[in-house]
Amino acid sequence: MEPEELLRPTPKGLYCPPAGFYIDPVRPVDLALVTHGHADHARSGNKKVIATPETLNIMAIRYGQDFAGQRSSAVFGEVMDINGVKVSWHPAGHVLGSAQISVEKDDMKIVASGDYKRRQDPTCAPFEVVQCDVFITEATFGLPVFHHPDDRDEIAKLLKSLEQFPERAHLVGAYALGKAQRVIALIRQAGYHEPIYIHGAMQQLCSYYESQNIDLGRLEPATVDGGDKAKFAGKIIIGPPSAFADKWARRFPDPVSCFASGWMRVRARTKQRGVELPLILSDHADWDELTQTIKDTNAKEVWVTHGREEALVRWCELNQIKAKPLNMVGYEDEAE
Numbered sequence: 001m002e003p004e005e006l007l008r009p010t011p012k013g014l015y016c017p018p019a020g021f022y023i024d025p026v027r028p029v030d031l032a033l034v035t036h037g038h039a040d041h042a043r044s045g046n047k048k049v050i051a052t053p054e055t056l057n058i059m060a061i062r063y064g065q066d067f068a069g070q071r072s073s074a075v076f077g078e079v080m081d082i083n084g085v086k087v088s089w090h091p092a093g094h095v096l097g098s099a100q101i102s103v104e105k106d107d108m109k110i111v112a113s114g115d116y117k118r119r120q121d122p123t124c125a126p127f128e129v130v131q132c133d134v135f136i137t138e139a140t141f142g143l144p145v146f147h148h149p150d151d152r153d154e155i156a157k158l159l160k161s162l163e164q165f166p167e168r169a170h171l172v173g174a175y176a177l178g179k180a181q182r183v184i185a186l187i188r189q190a191g192y193h194e195p196i197y198i199h200g201a202m203q204q205l206c207s208y209y210e211s212q213n214i215d216l217g218r219l220e221p222a223t224v225d226g227g228d229k230a231k232f233a234g235k236i237i238i239g240p241p242s243a244f245a246d247k248w249a250r251r252f253p254d255p256v257s258c259f260a261s262g263w264m265r266v267r268a269r270t271k272q273r274g275v276e277l278p279l280i281l282s283d284h285a286d287w288d289e290l291t292q293t294i295k296d297t298n299a300k301e302v303w304v305t306h307g308r309e310e311a312l313v314r315w316c317e318l319n320q321i322k323a324k325p326l327n328m329v330g331y332e333d334e335a336e
C-alpha cells in the first residue's frame, strides 16, 4: 500500500480514505481525530470527535459542552479499529492529553505526531517513540539555529530577577493551555512556594490541570481592587499574551515584562513584544530533538508540516530518508 492511500493532506486536514476520518481537521467533518487541545488543532463543529479524555475535557472547557455532535475517548495504548484501519494513541509530550495518532493498514503504518516535545514536562505524559514507516512531524522550530536551553536555567532567571527587584511585579506572559501550567509547575519544582497570581482567563484550565493531579501550588486571582496594588510587589503574575496589551497589565507596580516562549530566542520577537526578561520555554521540539526523533522512529519516509519545512526536508534527504513538505494551512501554534 502506498502511504497516500492511507493518509493524505487535503484542504480540510489529513484524511484517511479507507476509514473516512480526518486528523485535526481545520473545517468541520463527520469524524475528527484530534491530537491535542490547542485551537489550531482542535476545532468545534465536527459531527464526531475521538480524542484522549483530557483533550475532550479541554475542548469542552474552551468551546462549551456542545463542541461536537458526539465524542468518544481514546486512552494511551488503546488500539481501535475504524473501518478496518488500526488506530492507536501515544503520548506526544506537548500539553496535557496531547497524543500522537498511529494509523495502520496492511503493511503500512503512519504516525501523525501533532505537536510534540522530548523534554521532561511535569504537566503531561512524556513523548513515546513509535516505530513506523512514515512519520509526520511538525517543524515549528525546524532550523538548526533553534536549540532550546535548559528549562531550569530559564526559571532560575525569573527567580533571580524577583530577588533583585523585590519592589517590582513580575508579569509572565504564557499561553493559557499548557505553557502557563508548565511554567507554574517548573517554578514550584525550583522551590518557590509563594502564591502565584493568575489572570482570570487561566482559571478554568489551571483548575482542570489540578483536577488531573497536577500540583500547581497556591494560585490566587490577579485582580487589583481598590488600592492594594502594592501587594503585587515582588510577586509572580501569569497572564495570557493578549492581556499584556490591555489595561490589565498596567495595574501592577512597575512590572517586569517576562514572556515564556520558544520564540524568545529571537531578539526581534522580544523587542517587538517589549519583553524585558525573555524566558525561552518551548512546548515544541528543537532542531536536535526533531532530527533525533526522526531517527528514533526508523521511518523510511517523513512528511513535514507546519513550520520551517524546507530545512527538515533537506536534512532528511541528506540522511537518505525520503521526505516531503505537506504544505497544509491553518496550523499556527497558539501556544508558542
Ligand SMILES: [Zn+2]
Binding pocket: 036, 038, 041, 094, 115, 333, 334, 335
Ligand atoms: Zn500545540
